Amino acid sequence: MTKPATTRLEGASYGPQGDGRPGHLVILLHGYGADGNDLIGLAPVLAPLMPDVVFHAPNAPYPCEGNPFGYQWFGISRLEPALTLAGVRSAAPLVDAFLDETMAQYGLDESRTALVGFSQGTMMALHVGLRRARPLAGIVGFSGMLAGPEILKDEIRSRPPILLAHGDSDDMLPHVLTERAAGTLQQNDVAVAVHIAEGVGHGIDQTALSHAARFLLEVFELPIPNNG
Numbered sequence: 001m002t003k004p005a006t007t008r009l010e011g012a013s014y015g016p017q018g019d020g021r022p023g024h025l026v027i028l029l030h031g032y033g034a035d036g037n038d039l040i041g042l043a044p045v046l047a048p049l050m051p052d053v054v055f056h057a058p059n060a061p062y063p064c065e066g067n068p069f070g071y072q073w074f075g076i077s078r079l080e081p082a083l084t085l086a087g088v089r090s091a092a093p094l095v096d097a098f099l100d101e102t103m104a105q106y107g108l109d110e111s112r113t114a115l116v117g118f119s120q121g122t123m124m125a126l127h128v129g130l131r132r133a134r135p136l137a138g139i140v141g142f143s144g145m146l147a148g149p150e151i152l153k154d155e156i157r158s159r160p161p162i163l164l165a166h167g168d169s170d171d172m173l174p175h176v177l178t179e180r181a182a183g184t185l186q187q188n189d190v191a192v193a194v195h196i197a198e199g200v201g202h203g204i205d206q207t208a209l210s211h212a213a214r215f216l217l218e219v220f221e222l223p224i225p226n227n228g
Helices: 036-049 081-106 120-129 149-155 176-187 206-219
Strands: 011-014 024-029 053-058 113-118 138-142 162-167 192-197
Touching (some): 011 036, 024 036, 024 120, 036 113, 036 206, 081 113, 081 120, 113 120, 113 206, 120 138, 162 176, 162 206, 176 192, 192 206
Parallel strands (some): 024 053, 024 113, 162 192
16 A cells, blocks of 8 residues: 555535534545545535535545546555455544544534445445444445455444445446445444445435435434425
C-alpha cells in the first residue's frame, strides 16, 4: 500500500438548508475511482426531506491506481479477502478521525450522525461504523460488501441499524455479497434491512435512494412525508 496523499480527509459538503445550525450529520463515502463530489450529488435530493442535515463527502486518502483523476480507500488489484480486509483497516483510522472532527465541528454526537457508503465506501462504512464505541444513528450501504465477516464477532463494538441496497444485475460486485453481509450482521445481532433492486447494475437507482431517505428519516427520528 502506498503512502496516503493526505493524513486528514477533506471534500465536498452541502447544507443544512436554512439559517440554523445543523441538527444531524450524514457522511458519504464514495466508491473506488471517484471522489467526494460524486456522492455529494445525493445531498440535493435528500436535503428537502431533512433540511437540518449537513452532508459531508470526503475524498478517499489515496490517488486511484485505475483512475488518475479519482481516489481510492485502498487498492483493488485483486479482490482477495485478506487484501480487502487489510485495505479497509489501513484507511479506517482516517475515517474515524473525520467522523470525530466533523461531529465536533457541529457539536453533534453519534446519535445524530449516519454513514452512507457506495461500493468501496460501503466496505469502509460497515467496518468503521460497527467498531465505534458509541453507535451511530445508522449506516446505509449501496452496492458493497462486508470485509472480514469472520472476525466481526470478535471486533464489533456497537450495533447501529443498517440498510443495505444492491442491484441484482451488478457485474462488479454481485448482489450476493450484500446478502452474505446481511446474514453476518444478523448473526451478530445487528438490525439490518436489505433492498435488492431488479435490473439495476453497479449504481444507485431511485428506488434504492427512496429507501435510504426513509431509513435516514427514521433513524434520525424526523417527520416522514405522507407520500413517503
